[in-house]
Structures are given as structure tokens and as C-alpha cells.
Amino acid sequence: MALINCPDCGKELAESAKNCPHCGSMKHLQKGKLLACGCMIVLALLVWAFSAFMEYRWRQGN
Numbered sequence: 001m002a003l004i005n006c007p008d009c010g011k012e013l014a015e016s017a018k019n020c021p022h023c024g025s026m027k028h029l030q031k032g033k034l035l036a037c038g039c040m041i042v043l044a045l046l047v048w049a050f051s052a053f054m055e056y057r058w059r060q061g062n
């Protein structure tokens, strides 16, 4: 179980905790979701760029 620092009070809490046991903040959850969302967008862009590149290469070959 990973420990992270609360963005509000700075104390350690479990990554899986719904809210901070010290101050009750839920900001760390929103931050994690935003990060996951950003990773998905970057991944989608990479896949799109790769497929566009492959199509370009395929068209060049013909």
C-alpha cells in the first residue's frame, strides 16, 4: 500500500484512502484521476500519431 502526501495538510495518508484521516481532504483523489486522464490522452495521441505514420509509410510504398 503506497503512502502519499495530502495536498491540503501535507501529512501522509494511504493512496487508497477515500479522504485524508487528518483533515478530511479528498483532493488527492481528484489529482490521481486527473493524472490518469492525462496519461490516457497522451497514450491516445501516441497511438493516433503512430497509425498516421504507418498509413503515411504504407502510402509511400505504393
Ligand SMILES: [Zn+2]
Pocket: 006, 007, 008, 009, 010, 011, 020, 021, 022, 023, 024, 025
Ligand atoms: Zn490532509
